[in-house]
Amino acid sequence: MLRITLAQLNPTLGDLEGNAARMAEAARRAAAQGSGLIVFSQMALTGYYPADLLGQAGFMDRVEAALDALRRESAALPGLHWVLGTPTRIDHASQAGTLLHDSLLVLHGGELRLACSRQVLTSGDFDERRHLASGPDGTRLLQIGQTRIGLLIGAEAGIGDIAEPADPASPLARVAAAAPDLVLHLDARSSHLCRRSQRHAALARVAQQCAAALISVNQVGGHDGLVYDGGSLAALPGAGVVFEARRFEQDEPALVLNAAGGLHGAQGEALAPVPGEGLPVMEFYRRQLILGLRDYARRCGFARVVVGSSGGLDSALTLALAAEALGPDKVVGITMPSRFSTTGSVDDSVALCRNLGIELISHPIADLVAAYGQQFAASFGQPLAGLTLENLQARIRGTALMEYSNAFGHLLLTTGNKSEVAVGYCTLYGDTNGGLSLLGDLYKTEVFALARHLNAHAGRELVPQVVIDKPPSAELAPGQRDDDSLPPYPVLDEVLKFLIEGPLLPAEQYAAARDFVVQQQRSEEGRALVQRVQGLLARSQFKRQQLAPVIRVRARSLGVRDWQMPVAARHV
Incomplete structure (x- = not known):
């Protein structure tokens, strides 16, 4: 049996010393409670996503100093393996410039036991290719006693609109081919109205494809306009998601992987069913x-x-x-x-x-x-x-x-x-x-x-x-x-949902907004209304580019990161 602590922490972007201290405290608690493995989130050391902090002079020196401090901390906890995420420098000549890797490191007994880097980059919330390069092929399997553990980072699990490629050399395919007993997934997935269901569906598929228990650890906390809701989870093949950590809070739950490849609670208790539906929308x-x-x-x-x-x-x-x-x-x-x-x-x-x-x-x-x-x-x-x-x-x-x-x-x-x-x-x-x-x-x-x-x-x-x-x-x-000055809000909002979010809406909202706009297009008055709203949306872009950060709750906000529309353009 292997007891695993899911360290769902709230890191502050760039606070390397503070983040490392919180990670070390969590590791000490995990070791005291008998865990043999602690898993942190993607880029837990820096917080996700550091953006142009990654290019600041001396930043990676601080990252490496914090990593060295964690390595020394691990020496004092010899029974505990640490799996954590951090940016790392590229140390071979084939990658030019100042790009970095998004890496997963395994520390044990004061040593770096294993390292691998993310191969699937995204252009979702951030332009990752501005700072990161895809990692090389490498070891994706960690052995702890008799337990074989496959390793995945972020988008390698195929969450959301990033589909895992059919290439048998993809990270997920290689992990599945290794026949692991457990898959660990380090994530940093921001929260919006549709995201929980996307994560649950994708990670249930990963567990099924790998024929193994899966544990995914997400960060929690607000970072500018994005919020990370935690909700770290575990899934089993055939059963889907069987455990979910607290949402919108720091949490350090422990799960036990048994000899049959199943999961139960830290005290041997069966895991409570996880509701398919998340929180009510409001x-x-x-x-x-x-x-x-x-x-x-x-x-x-x-x-x-x-x-x-x-x-x-x-x-x-x-x-x-x-x-x-x-x-x-x-x-x-x-x-x-x-x-x-x-x-x-x-x-x-x-x-x-x-x-x-x-x-x-x-x-x-x-x-x-x-x-x-x-x-x-x-x-x-x-x-x-x-x-x-x-x-x-x-x-x-x-x-x-x-x-x-x-x-x-x-x-x-x-x-x-x-x-x-x-x-x-x-x-x-x-x-x-x-x-x-x-x-x-x-x-x-x-x-x-x-x-x-x-x-x-x-x-x-x-x-x-x-x-x-x-x-x-x-x-x-x-x-x-x-x-x-405006159409009634119930009318205006349906048109705006269709124009701004479209297929990114929850399915029932998209169907309602699409049907409403289609109905409007059947009359001259309705067509004029839709065209007027399109014109207002386009002409006010210059205002939105000067506004305060918006806390995102839906799949596409009107913040400058999500709604990337030019000002001086012909829109309609």
Whole structure:
């Protein structure tokens, strides 16, 4: 029997010394509990993905120093094998330049026992070929006692849209041909709405193809706009996924491989069934956004956040998520009424912040708007009116929020949702100001649903029902409503889903969005609506390229990494 610890850790990109220390602590715990093998995630030492940190002077020297420290740590734990991921230098002349390998190393008793490098690179979340080269053919089998262990890294397991090639020399085919008793897969797979089902299906296929138990270890934590949800797992041939570690948390579970090639819990217990369905969609969104904000703020050195509280739903939901992620005492709301703001909106902000237990500060802007108007007329010879006046109010509010951020050190959260950002229904350098967007990958219809879910999850009214029920409005002009300028959100969102995500949507969402757009194309009015949305999406690209990072929850966000559209182009 072999006891295996799955070290699902939350590494910080580039924190080599801190990551190595956390890995060593996990190894000591594993050894104390009787494990003979500890498995870390892909690039666990650096965190995945270090991007251009890999090219910084001295970075790989630090990597190698941290690896040497881990090697020395392994000497003090002679009964434990360490399997970990790290970038390594290419040490042969056939690879020119400064490219590196994404490698899997096995440490034991103070020695490097085995090394292999990933051969299947991807162009998914990152342009890996900017920094990495495919690894050479090499040993893919580790022997621990009588147990033969096959080794895979990242995309070599064929997850998502990366299909494992039929080539019998591929890493997966070679591992399968070696008839292992166990397959270890080091992963770093970011989370979105469809990803869990993709991982489960792909890794069940790997276990089946290799006719062996499989263990896959994923990292957890937020890194800029991406969130890694953990969910490290085990699969068996014929049975599929039989174990899943905690999601959105660090976890160090242990499994035991028995002599028959099966798996059971650390105390000999049978493994509980793993539900095929993951978290409900809104609960997945809640946990993804909370972890993303918590880690982004912590890693960027922000203890507190500030949000402009308009009395509308987007800012209300942002405040509610921030209060749960960081604690109410770490969140400040600022209400900035103008002459167009309704009394109800200010009162709704007061009720919201009272419900959440956060501080609300009032910063009226009517006098500032008037002063701008007077000077504009004096300098340019015409009154400040129309869209210029509307945008001015948003920009004064954005400036006030940035002043507060600068003066008091709070991270400013922007509040725009995916529907608004997609069609440019936002003011550049105004309501788009901020260091992070929580709702930028949620369509407006999902914002309504998530607000209701937060209330249900809390068992009380966090977001006042009146805020959820009232018609959306920017309140920049008398009687203004969003649907004066945009199609109704249930209509707009279906068109946007089809245009932005298309086949990347969950199957049922794609079918609904496709059928909706097909139905629209059958009438002149519907064709005009779809064409208008396409035009708005294209013309607002210049705004999106200047916006704050977006925490991704769906397969394709509008962040610059996912939505790579040119600005100066003919789109439709």
